[in-house]
Amino acid sequence: MTKPSHTPSNQPDPAPFFTVHTALILLAAAFIGAVVGGLTFLSGGPVAGAVLAGLIGFGTSVPVLRSLIR
Template identity: 55%
Template sequence: MHAALVFLAAVIIGLVMGGLMFLHDKSVPAAVAAGLVAAGGGIPVLRKLIG
């Protein structure tokens, strides 16, 4: 249950960050990269906050 909540929150963070980056640059590859970096970077933080 804990892992599912962490990954779900990371996906939401990645989607929001990717969407904001797309609105800023109008570049799909930059938005995907920003979303993946945000989601990947958020997992350890979320694991400590929620854990």
């Protein structure tokens, strides 16, 4: 006998993969990283330097945004 493939109606829905708080922080950090990388590239920096600056901007803005947005 096989088990049913759907979840029974008496069990709660599974928790979401990301909370709204996490999604907002990652989206804002990605925007900040893109701006930093774009401005670095437009200022005459090499593409690799712009990518590195964008990644650093993303990485450093995540903990700051986490503490600011609650």
